[in-house]
Amino acid sequence: MVKKHSDPRAAAALALTAVIKHHRSLNAVLPETASSLAATQQALCQQLIYGTLRHYYSLSGLAEKLLQKPLKAKDQDLHQLLLIGLYQLREMRKPVHASISETVNATKALTKPWAKGLINACLREYQRHRDTFDQALTQTPTGLHEHPDWLVTQVRHDWPEDWQSILEANNQHAPMFLRVNLQRCSRQQYLDLLHQDNRQAEPLANCAAGIRLSQPCDVRLLPNFDAGWVSVQDGAAQQVIELLDLHVGHVVLDACAAPGGKTAHMLEHQPEIDLLALDIESTRLQRVDDSLKRLGLTAKTLTADAASPEAWWHGNAFDRILIDAPCTGSGVIRRHPDIKFLRKPADIPSLAAQQAYLLDKLWPLLKRGGRMVYTTCSIFTAENAHQIEAFLARHPDASLIKADQPPGRETPFGYQRLPGDDAFDGFFYACLQRS
Numbered sequence: 001m002v003k004k005h006s007d008p009r010a011a012a013a014l015a016l017t018a019v020i021k022h023h024r025s026l027n028a029v030l031p032e033t034a035s036s037l038a039a040t041q042q043a044l045c046q047q048l049i050y051g052t053l054r055h056y057y058s059l060s061g062l063a064e065k066l067l068q069k070p071l072k073a074k075d076q077d078l079h080q081l082l083l084i085g086l087y088q089l090r091e092m093r094k095p096v097h098a099s100i101s102e103t104v105n106a107t108k109a110l111t112k113p114w115a116k117g118l119i120n121a122c123l124r125e126y127q128r129h130r131d132t133f134d135q136a137l138t139q140t141p142t143g144l145h146e147h148p149d150w151l152v153t154q155v156r157h158d159w160p161e162d163w164q165s166i167l168e169a170n171n172q173h174a175p176m177f178l179r180v181n182l183q184r185c186s187r188q189q190y191l192d193l194l195h196q197d198n199r200q201a202e203p204l205a206n207c208a209a210g211i212r213l214s215q216p217c218d219v220r221l222l223p224n225f226d227a228g229w230v231s232v233q234d235g236a237a238q239q240v241i242e243l244l245d246l247h248v249g250h251v252v253l254d255a256c257a258a259p260g261g262k263t264a265h266m267l268e269h270q271p272e273i274d275l276l277a278l279d280i281e282s283t284r285l286q287r288v289d290d291s292l293k294r295l296g297l298t299a300k301t302l303t304a305d306a307a308s309p310e311a312w313w314h315g316n317a318f319d320r321i322l323i324d325a326p327c328t329g330s331g332v333i334r335r336h337p338d339i340k341f342l343r344k345p346a347d348i349p350s351l352a353a354q355q356a357y358l359l360d361k362l363w364p365l366l367k368r369g370g371r372m373v374y375t376t377c378s379i380f381t382a383e384n385a386h387q388i389e390a391f392l393a394r395h396p397d398a399s400l401i402k403a404d405q406p407p408g409r410e411t412p413f414g415y416q417r418l419p420g421d422d423a424f425d426g427f428f429y430a431c432l433q434r435s
């Protein structure tokens with residue numbers, strides 16, 4: 001558990017320690033961190049956490065140069081606090097004096113006031129000679145790319161022509177995209193509401209219900225959010241709906257449904273389907289139920305292992321199956337910079353094996369003539385085009401369907417979006433038909 005703190009820098013240092021040292025995901029850590037802070041401090045704390053993770057490798061390089069000897073393992077929180085201080089000096093437009101003194105004060109909140117002098121000296125030393133320090137940094141590959149070496153090598157291997165722009169896109173802030181619940185209002189009506197609220201927003205050309213906000217904001221400030229008029233969803237995820245080609249009366253399986261973005265989108269797009277939404281994790285499935293309730297939609301939801309249909313399948317074949325598979329998340333690093341620290345190379349073959357197993361176990365549940373859509377938020381070919389190539393080789397009754405409007409770059413075995421294409425997340429789509 002992240003300890004309670006009222007100091008946003010100390011809270012951010014503890015959250016970073018939880019990710020870097022204890023390998024916990026930000027999704028798990030952030031709610032604990034937020035609950036330890038006053039509402040007015042939460043945005044700054046979150047900004048410090050995300051910003052420091054995005055620039056972690058260059059900030060660590062600086063810290064190494066500034067500290068005479070590394071801090072002890074038990075003082076990892078201080079190491080993170082130093083990085084947070086450096087991040088503020090390098091990337092945030094805040095007065096230098098306040099940035100330094102507030103970071104130094106956070107040592108008290110961490111109950112390590114003895115480190116005041118050390119943090120103060122390092123930050124002041126950096127500030128005095130920042131040009132020299134910064135120049136030395138940009139010459140190192142990790143300082144340049146802000147990714148671990150194995151990840152740079154993997155991206156470079158899979159995308160020899162695009163690897164640099166992918167790494168660059170991973171370090172950017174992602175825009176905020178909305179999906180209008182067309183069962184509640186039209187996209188134009190919702191755009192009008194946003195404009196009345198003085199929020200700049202524009203429709204997405206390639207998503208019928210999609211909107212891009214010029215400035216991200218707290219969802220609670222969006223008009224009629226609680227009444228279910230709108231949800232937050234990246235444009236890449238919104239493009240899955242067209243591939244499913246849903247019609248009235250279809251029997252549909254959403255095999256890996258939580259937290260339910262695509263489950264809800266299916267029902268908003270075509271409410272007259274018979275939809276079963278599964279997820280293996282009950283706490284995550286609860287989020288699907290909550291979201292359907294907010295949006296005024298209904299589906300059958302079930303905690304189950306999709307790869308063990310003998311435990312839950314009623315025996316009626318499905319017209320449509322969506323496998324939005326568990327994956328490395330290598331396409332969404334800009335939204336989840338902790339992925340750079342939590343993933344390891346062995347995760348790729350292990351997840352690819354899980355994905356292949358899900359595909360094989362669910363394929364017989366599809367009607368002849370039915371469609372299976374396989375998606376990941378990964379950019380690794382082992383989880384995407386190679387996965388589908390191998391699947392087609394194992395299943396002679398499967399063929400790829402071409403999309404009327406390709407949702408991404410065409411590969412021989414599906415469509416791939418790279419992070420930042422159309423400002424969307426990295427994503428993979430394959431649409432398979434059973435003959």
Ligand SMILES: C[S@@+](CC[C@H](N)C(=O)[O-])C[C@H]1O[C@@H](n2cnc3c(N)ncnc32)[C@H](O)[C@@H]1O
Binds near residue numbers: 237257259304327358
């Ligand atoms: C990429 S997320 C799905 C996102 C979701 N489709 C959406 O649009 O919000 C993958 C989900 O698969 C679930 N999962 C992993 N293995 C599973 C399995 N064998 N059966 C069912 N769900 C599984 C995970 O718990 C996770 O919630």
